[in-house]
Amino acid sequence: MFKILKKDGRAKRGEFLTVHGTVQTPVFMNVGTSAAIKGAVSTEDLKVIGTQIELSNTYHLHVRPGDEVVKKMGGLHKFMNWDRPILTDSGGFQVFSLASLRKIKEEGVSFNSHIDGRKIFMGPEESMQIQSNLGSTIAMAFDECPSSVAEKDYIKKSVDRTTRWLERCITKMKELNAKDDTINKEQLLFGINQGGIYEDIRIEHAKRIREFDLPGYAIGGLAVGEEHSEMYRILDAVVPELPADKPVYLMGVGTPENILEAVDRGVDFFDCVYPSRNGRHGHAYTSFGKINLLNAKYETDDRPIEEGCGCPVCKNHSRAYIRHLLKAGEMLGMRFMVTHNLYFYNHLMEEIRDAIEEGRFQEFKKRKIEEFHAGE
C-alpha cells in the first residue's frame, strides 16, 4: 500500500508498505544483479549504508544459480540474507539486451543464454513463475523492450503486445500467489509503461494499464540513449496519466541530476547501475560532481573522497589509499568505491525526502544541481 505523506509541487514524499517492511519514497533501489552487489558489497554492508530495497535480475538468476535452486533455499531473501524489500525485474530487458538469436512471438521470446548458449523460452507466464520462485517483494511485468530507434509503427504494435502480456502476467501471478508452496503469497506486480519517445503512444498505453489497478507502475524504455530533455518531456506527459495514488518507478535512471528532475515530475522509485559500475571504474560521486580517483593528482591526497561524508569508507580511508588499491587491481578498492557511491545515492534520496517534507524541494534541487556542476 502506498501512502503519500506530503506533496511539494509534483514531488511526493511517500511510504510503500510491503510484507518485507516499509520503503520511504522517493527511493533509490541498489542493484544486485546476481543476488549480490557487484564490488564485494554484502547485504550486511547495505544496512550500514542505508539501503532500503535491493533489486535483482530475473534473467541472471534464472540462468545462474537457477530460480529452482533459489526456491529450494527458501527464496531470494533467505538466500541473500536480506530481510528488507526486493524488487525483481521481469527478465525482459536482459532478454532484449544480452541474449542472442532472439525470436519474438505472441507467446513470448526464444533466445540463447549469454552464459552457455542454452536455448531458453520466456513469456509472461515463465517470467511470473521465475519471479514467484525467487519470492521477491515486487515482481515486474514481462514487457517487450523495443530498440529506441525502432519505427513508430513497430513501437505501437509492441506496446499493444506488452498490454496483452500484462494481462497474462496478472492472471499468472494471481494463480501463483494462491499456491500452497509459494514463497511470497503477497508478491506484488508492477505494470510497465512503454512507447519510446512518442507521447501519444505513451499516454494511450498509460491509460490502458492504469485500468488494471496494480500496486505500482513503472516507466520503461527511457534512458537508453535519448537526450535527457526527451526523457523529461515524456515524464511530463506520462506521469499525470498514471494513478496518482500509486508509486511511479522510472527504470534504469540515472544520474543524480536525472533523479532530481524525475522526482520533480512525480517519480518515486529509481534504480541504476551507475553508482556501482562507475565506482568499479574509479569514478566517485560527490556533492561537487564525479571525481576520477585514478587521476594522478590524488596520489598523495590524504582527504576522504568527500569531507563530511558519513559513509564507512570516507570515515576511514583516504583518496590516496583508494587510488593505490584501484591502480594495484586490489578488489578492496572497488569495494570502497561502490560502498561510497551507493551511500551517496541513498543519502541523496534521504536529503530529497527531507526537502519534500519541509516544502523546500525546488530550492534544494536547484542548489544540488548547481553544486554538482561546480566541481571541487
Add this chain to the structure above:
Amino acid sequence: MFKILKKDGRAKRGEFLTVHGTVQTPVFMNVGTSAAIKGAVSTEDLKVIGTQIELSNTYHLHVRPGDEVVKKMGGLHKFMNWDRPILTDSGGFQVFSLASLRKIKEEGVSFNSHIDGRKIFMGPEESMQIQSNLGSTIAMAFDECPSSVAEKDYIKKSVDRTTRWLERCITKMKELNAKDDTINKEQLLFGINQGGIYEDIRIEHAKRIREFDLPGYAIGGLAVGEEHSEMYRILDAVVPELPADKPVYLMGVGTPENILEAVDRGVDFFDCVYPSRNGRHGHAYTSFGKINLLNAKYETDDRPIEEGCGCPVCKNHSRAYIRHLLKAGEMLGMRFMVTHNLYFYNHLMEEIRDAIEEGRFQEFKKRKIEEFHAGE
C-alpha cells in the same frame, strides 16, 4: 621485547611488545601484499576476525605506489588505517621469485620490475631505506633466497653473503632510526636464517646471526617444495640454536598441520598466503579439513561453511549462497571465503595459545590433526 608466559614442551606461549601494541604468540600474520588483503577484506574487517599483525611486501610497495608515497602519507599504518603491528618482508624473496633479469653482486641485486620492466637495484641499505619509509613495526633483513635445488657449495657461499648483508642491514637501520624524519624510530629488525635443507649450514648460520642479539629471528627458505618431514627436521636442528628468549618466525608456512608441528618445535610467528589464495579459489578451511565450495554437492547446502564457526560469514551466509557467488564470478564470494579462512587461521592460533597455557598442547595437536584428516 618478548616475554615467555608459559612453556609446554618446546611450544611457547608469549607476548611480543611493540610500539604498535602487543602480539600474543604463537601468531599467524595476515598477508596484505600491496597494503591490502587480497579478496576485498578491509583493515576494519581484520579487527573483527581477530587479526593481531598484518604483513606487507616491501618489493610490491616499492614498485607501487612507491615507498616515498607511503612515507608522504605518514607511513603504512596511516596509509592503510591499521594501528596494530605490521611486519614488512625485505623484498628479497620477491626479487628472487618475481623479478626478471636478475644480477646478484656483493652490493645487492639488479633486476627488472615485474610491473613495468623498470630497472631496480636493491641491496641491504635500499631494503632498509624502503622499510623505514614504510615505517613498519618489524623490518626483515635483506637476504639471498637461493633456489632450493642449488648445490651445497652455492648455498654455503650464499649464506655467508646473507650474514654480511645482515651486518649492513643492522648498521643502516640504526642510522635510519636515528633520523629526525623517520616514521617509526623504534623499527625492529629480525635476522633470517638460511641454509637450504643442510642442517650443518643452518646451524652454523644460526650461531653467527644470534651474536647480533636482534629482537627476533626468522627461518627462511623452507616450504619451497621440500617434503614436510625435511622442514620439521630442519626446525628440530635450528630452533634450539636460536636465542631462547627471542621469537622465532617461520616464513611462508603453511598448512594448519605445518603450523601445529612448527609450534611444537618452538616457532612463534607464521605467515602464509594459503588462507587468502585458497579462499579465492573456492577452498574453505574447516576443522574437518579443506572443502571445495565449487563442488556441485554444495549447490543447495544451507549450512554455513562450518557449523559453530564464529566468523561473520558463517553467522550470516550459507554454502549454497557462497558457491553461487563464486560460480557467478562475484567478488563478494571471494571476500567471504578469504574472511572465513583468515578467521579460521587466527582462531586456530588462539586455540593453540589456550592449549599451551593450559599445558595440553600435545593432546590438542594430536586431536586437531586427526580431525583435519577425518573429513566432514
